[in-house]
Amino acid sequence: MIRVTTSLLNQLSDLVGQAFEKCDLDPSFGKVVVSQRRELGQFQCNGALGAAKKAKKNPREIAEKIVAELEKTGLFNELSLAGPGFINMRLNDEFLIKHIDQISGDASFGARDGHTPETVILDFGGPNVAKAMHVGHLRATIIGESLRRLRTFLGDSVVSDVHFGDWGLPMGMLIKEIELAKPDLPYFEEGNSGPFSEVSPVTVDELQLLYPAASGRSKEDPEFLEAARQATFKLQQGHAGYRALWQHMLDVSVNETKIDFDLLGAHFTEWKGEADTNDHMPGMLDRFKKEGLSEISDGAVVVHVAEEDDKKEMPPLILQKSDGAVMYGTTDLATIEIRQQDHKPDSILYVVDARQSLHFEQVFRAARKGKSITEHTKLEHVGFGTVNGKDGKPLKTRDGGVVRLRSLIEDAIAEARKVVLEAGLDDRFDAEELDNIAKKVGVAAIKYADLSNPRMSNYVFDIERFTKFEGRTGPYQMYAAVRIKSMLRKAAEQGLKQGPLVMTADAERNLILALSLLPEAALAAADKNAPNILCDHVYALTQEFNSFYHDCHVLGEKDEAVRSSRLTLCAITLRQIETVLQILGIDVPERM
């Protein structure tokens, strides 16, 4: 007997595959998918066409044989043939109810059953010292956090590392800029090895002004840039004053980014950064040199990563610039080695802007070449597209500046509050609850809008559209869950009990079918690192629920068996909607 806890589509595919096997055909032709034409069936299999092509036979004849085999199982209410050889099927209700009973008894709705647990490291967030997080960090954080939750849901052991940008040339630029502004600070005294003050000489607001100043100065003043380069090198070599100053800048910046990450509900098990590779660096550089993996090119130490059959140009990875300082490729490579030592991961996923794909390709190749990671470990750049304004170009403020993440979130919360107030139902909430609802709705609106796009696509940021309660929005999904919560509260007040499932209406069957597809969605989302698949799933689910809600009264239902069954169905649906939204990083309030 087939296992009942695995995904419904896999079960059906196995079953139909067996039928193909009995006809001496490859079982892989038995792949079953949700029907494109629901009026003809719940599921379909198109394998007869492919099999016919391969076996040089008539597709309809093959399909007829398959149908005959499937009839014998007794699991189907209806099996039919259509067109050139499409097999349409409808399961009988007993089977569906049994299946939903089984998966609803499992916290993952049967999804874990189809997943082999592994140790996965997620590298996302990627804020930088002194720079306020901006719209570019939005997707990295939202997608990364969602993948973290998804993998945890599927039973993986997940390490999430924020990987602070804290070690490159910008550090030298900041040090020199601070020196210009406050030359008397002890950090700049020749030979001063500390100890230094425990109080930061700069506030976060100052830092955020210092950085653009330093950046601008570097472009105009070659001497300043050169000084910054030297400072970067000295910092990396352990200059005591610079290190102390750097630590202050890092601490101040970390505290600031935590506010943003908290707003977005992102969690990190590690707050590491590029700088944490410093102790590892000399050994790694030495090894690459000794093993003949690196060489000097134009004064820089590089690893050649081009391969014979490359179509595209593949520049070497620069480990050390000609001035001796390391670059972010070097720290990324060292980070891989450290992660290998610390965690022995099966996968390392980098949730970083798609524009950095060449960089990761170089780093991954260098890591393979230098055996920095075990062969079986998967290294993957999970890229994503840009967030655009209504003009189709990357989102900018009115005066062309960078949009800060904080203001983006605050605007969304303000917009959500406006929408709730406009609905005119706010008199039910006190100020505190309204705040809570606005925050949850605003953040959900942004997250759902972001995650529902395929990762690699760019999308247009339109907060008014995102906060609408109609259509494919975060709030629509939450609203369905809130409706159920309200209903279950009333049921509890009236002492109504849940009972075994019975099928009395199409809307119930459709809802159960939607519920049954979670494992498929979760596994595909994990496999492709594509949260949008889960967004599609929860949208289909909430739509089916809303139809059910419209067609089938629950609390007022006179027949106790039907009523208690529907209460059960509502409870399962709520749990699944909340589970999926939770994976997407969306919290559902009690009311809204």
Next chain:
RNA sequence: GGCCCCAUAGCUCAGCUGGAUAGAGCAACAGAUUUCUAAUCUGUAGGUCGCAGGUUCGAGUCCUGCUGGGGUCACCA
């Protein structure tokens, strides 16, 4: 210039390894409520899938060329 990605309804986008009549949402129009929260549901209308070839029984999907847009091409991150 080389390489990579994209082009689908008025708008924002789906379309999984080629499979039936190309789908959603928004906007438009027509309906449904003495609400279990209508912030909902049902229906109608809307398409030469950028252009031109090719492979195939079958192409939005695969191949080639073209047009338009974006990204990227070693000492920034």
